[in-house]
Amino acid sequence: MSGVRIPYDIRKIRIPRGEVHIVKDRCKGCGFCIEYCPNDVLAVSDEFNSKGYHPPIVVNPDRCVNCGLCEMLCPEFAIWNTLKGEVEAQIAS
Amino acid sequence: MEALETVKVKEKESHPMEPLLRMDRMPHIWCPGCGIGTTVTAFVSALEKLEFDLNKVVIVSGIGCTGRVAGYIKLDSFHTTHGRAIPFATGIKLGNPDLKVVVFSGDGDLVSIGGNHFIHAARRNIDITVILVNNFIYAMTGGQVAPTTPVSAYTTTSPFGNFEPPSNIPQLAEAAGAVYVARWTSLHIRRLTKSITEALQKPGFSVVEVISPCAMYYSRINRLGEGIDMMRFYHENSIIKHGEPTENLDIDYQKQIIVGKFVDRERLTFIESHKQWIGETKS
Numbered sequence: 001m002s003g004v005r006i007p008y009d010i011r012k013i014r015i016p017r018g019e020v021h022i023v024k025d026r027c028k029g030c031g032f033c034i035e036y037c038p039n040d041v042l043a044v045s046d047e048f049n050s051k052g053y054h055p056p057i058v059v060n061p062d063r064c065v066n067c068g069l070c071e072m073l074c075p076e077f078a079i080w081n082t083l084k085g086e087v088e089a090q091i092a093s
Numbered sequence: 094m095e096a097l098e099t100v101k102v103k104e105k106e107s108h109p110m111e112p113l114l115r116m117d118r119m120p121h122i123w124c125p126g127c128g129i130g131t132t133v134t135a136f137v138s139a140l141e142k143l144e145f146d147l148n149k150v151v152i153v154s155g156i157g158c159t160g161r162v163a164g165y166i167k168l169d170s171f172h173t174t175h176g177r178a179i180p181f182a183t184g185i186k187l188g189n190p191d192l193k194v195v196v197f198s199g200d201g202d203l204v205s206i207g208g209n210h211f212i213h214a215a216r217r218n219i220d221i222t223v224i225l226v227n228n229f230i231y232a233m234t235g236g237q238v239a240p241t242t243p244v245s246a247y248t249t250t251s252p253f254g255n256f257e258p259p260s261n262i263p264q265l266a267e268a269a270g271a272v273y274v275a276r277w278t279s280l281h282i283r284r285l286t287k288s289i290t291e292a293l294q295k296p297g298f299s300v301v302e303v304i305s306p307c308a309m310y311y312s313r314i315n316r317l318g319e320g321i322d323m324m325r326f327y328h329e330n331s332i333i334k335h336g337e338p339t340e341n342l343d344i345d346y347q348k349q350i351i352v353g354k355f356v357d358r359e360r361l362t363f364i365e366s367h368k369q370w371i372g373e374t375k376s
Binding site for chain 1 (some may be wrong): 126
């Protein structure tokens with residue numbers, strides 16, 4: 001790690017962690033949330049919902065940062081996220 | 094494993110937009126991959142951000158896919174006849190000037206069948222906000238050619254491609270006298286929300302055009318893929334140019350789309366100029 005400058009405010013920065021909630025039966029499988037999730041939290045599931053679409057499934061729950069993009073892009077009002085907690089920022093190794 | 098510190102937040106049991114939607118009418122009729130639902134989210138989050146008195150917000154829609162918005166948002170709303178959303182909104186605004194009147198309708202409703210009303214409401218500068226969802230086609234009736242269909246695009250009534258030049262909505266609005274004109278796609282969700290916030294606060298006739306994918310008619314007949322493919326196209330081909338002269342904003346078939354805020358100016362609204370005129374004629 002020598003030579004790497006540590007940001008002076010790294011102790012103050014808190015990274016939010018969110019939880020994704022999905023109403024599976026409301027989903028029409030457009031895939032906007034899966035495509036535009038910046039941290040690849042979601043993926044297409046193999047199961048069918050009651051309408052016959054494949055709803056998204058949370059595959060990386062630890063990576064959600066509660067940005068709210070899936071909630072804003074979903075045309076079916078079927079996905080939203082809540083703030084679960086915060087973690088301290090770490091330098092990527 | 095990083096230590097997770099839980100914070101106390103009010104747990105959201107259901108979707109945060111549910112209090113403002115008529116959930117008994119869900120699921121809505123919009124097809125998978127349609128961008129109108131996203132536009133509704135942007136509009137509702139703009140209303141929440143502004144903290145308006147929701148008893149004083151009225152939504153008027155015409156006919157068409159976007160015309161269904163008035164039925165899905167749990168506010169005072171009216172679903173008018175085809176093309177007549179703006180005259181109805183004008184009546185509401187003049188009858189009760191305290192209300193915030195929003196017209197939420199499509200391109201076929203507002204600029205073709207109701208095109209004359211659009212021009213004259215902009216000319217008079219009636220204090221209403223128009224959210225115009227442009228999907229390039231008459232989607233609800235089966236994909237007929239619309240006045241916004243780009244040249245060479247196929248529709249069910251232009252089986253050899255459309256040869257009519259499409260209307261440029263921002264230029265039409267600016268020329269007719271609108272005080273606020275912006276265009277975004279349904280992918281630019283945060284910028285669209287900000288733009289709707291500005292348009293709602295602007296006194297006068299404000300227009301926000303939203304380019305939205307039609308995944309069932311426009312994209313299927315032109316073989317453009319699904320809604321997600323059209324969103325990817327918007328991602329790669331939309332360029333933000335604020336203040337671009339509106340004559341450059343023509344949309345060609347599958348070419349770049351210029352988005353941004355183009356017009357933001359001050360003019361006396363209809364009610365203000367009426368009051369001023371009465372004052373002048375009495376004195």
